[in-house]
Amino acid sequence: MGFQQLSQAIAFDTESQEPVAPSRMGMLALAASMRSGLSADALRYHFLAEQLSEVVFHLDGLGNLTFLGPTWTSLTGLAVEDVLGQPLVEMVYPEDRPRVRALLDAIAARVQASFRLELRLLASGGPRWVELAAHSSPTGQGEVLGTLTDTTERRQLQARLQQSDRLATLGMLVPGFAHEMNNPLAFMLANLDYLLSSMGDIAGSAPAPQVAEWREAAGEVREGAERLRQIIGHLRSFRGESGHGPVDVNTLLDTVGQMVGSTLRSRGRLVRDYGARALVAGTESALRQALLNLVLHVVLSLPDNGDTEEHEVRLVTREDGEGHVVVEVHDTGPGIPPEQLPHVFEPLYTEREAKPGPTLSVCRDIVRSLGGSITVTSLVGRGTVFRVTLPMVS
CATH class of the missing domain: 1.10.287.130 (Signal transduction histidine kinase, dimerisation/phosphotransfer (DHp) domain)
Structure with missing residues (x-):
């Protein structure tokens, strides 16, 4: 289908008011731009920019943003229309601005034609790392074309x-x-x-x-x-050790409690509430690693050097009546926002960007390998409960 035929098909859909799939929204925007008088070549480039996962941008001779691809919003959480007309350097993390400004000035002065730089962008959810690729425009008027790639x-x-x-x-x-x-x-x-x-x-x-x-x-x-x-x-x-259980979960939790004791001491207290007396099947070293990762993650969620009487980590064991031992790790921390809960067990998830804690994906994988399961519930401001279910030794 040629470019003109494509625009006619888009216009037909608009006039018939039929539902348009999200993947074709960019085409509708393309048709609207065509009616505004842009040339076919310009429309092609705009359409291409809208389909790329990278953010395509254009700067005028003063370094102000005159075009931004729509993926800018998904990257930063900021609306494109709120940013257009502003200097690109104002969208950059303050510590990175001098380098960006110096390189853009070098392009404007024709000292160099292009550069690549990894930096942080200001975003609604906190700084995002991107690779900035900038190139001098062929117009020769100090304009800059480039892309931002999320890293x-x-x-x-x-x-x-x-x-x-x-x-x-x-x-x-x-x-x-x-x-x-x-x-x-x-x-x-x-x-x-x-x-x-x-x-x-x-x-x-x-x-x-x-x-x-x-x-x-x-x-x-x-x-x-x-x-x-x-x-x-x-x-x-x-x-590492080979062989499987039986493993006494209560004894294992006591060991884990001793190992996190020094970290917990400035954050809160440890409470043991053991109800289960059954053994579970599994490799002791693997289960120890899973429980240590989980408990340490919970301990690090508590505020450091706060009121140690106010906060606690509670270790609970019980039988569910269906042949399983349930291990619960409760905390009185800040909780996990609802939008983050589905991502807690993903490999790159962390609530503490500056001080990443243990990876809960490893904990989940170990528990699953032992025939168990792990879930999480949380209330913001009230705390979090991780629940591990493991099969008992018959």
Whole structure:
């Protein structure tokens, strides 16, 4: 179909007032532009710009936006008509503006013909990363043509890959660290036990209060050493293991609670509400990772250095009467907005752009591999509940 024939077909649909599919809205806009007197070549380029996933833009000699593709709105949440006529640099994150302004000036002065730059755009939902590709217009009047390509997800993926790589490296080093720490710790515990048992021999030659202080001090040191021994044991247990259950979920949650204790201490308190006494099938290390990811994600949702008496993380276990153990993780955090709930278990989802937490998609995949399921409910301002359902061992 030729260009003129296409415009006639569009006009026919408009006159008959038949429903027009969303995919043809751009064609209707094209026909409207044709009636306004634009040339066929200009209409072709406008139509092409409307079909691209990138945002096509045009700047006049002063750097003001004179054309924007409709994907601008889906990228930024801002209406095209509200932005046209404004300088492009005003749409850029303040820290990135000097670089953009300098490069646009270089094009206007014909020092260079084009450039590519990754930067942040101001958007209704927060800054969006884009790749700006700008080219000098062939008119030679200092105008600029270019595209904006959304790179936000790519940057998030790169950040998570880097984080995963660091964790993988750390995971390879942990067994060696744990071994090196465990040996001197064993000497410390043995010597502390010796000192505590020997204090009775000198009780007669020293004042009773002095002996009591010695015992208390040595006991506190031994308690701290024992806690270190337990933490080292948890780290060593993160090595992969084969075979399936049975696994005691309550015991596993106790371990997870100890591991997130230092992070939770400045945010709230941990409450245990165990009702289930059944075992579940699964690999202990995999289930531990899933529960740790989930609980740590919940802990990080609480405000740091806030009122620790106001906030809590509650670990609940119960049986559902249908052969499953249900693990619930409750928090009193800010909650998750309804529009974000469907995306919680997606690989790139995070509520904390600056400080990304554990990936819940990994948690979901592990739970599914064990024959279970995971769901989430939330009320903004009231908190969130994650619910994991796992098959019991018969």
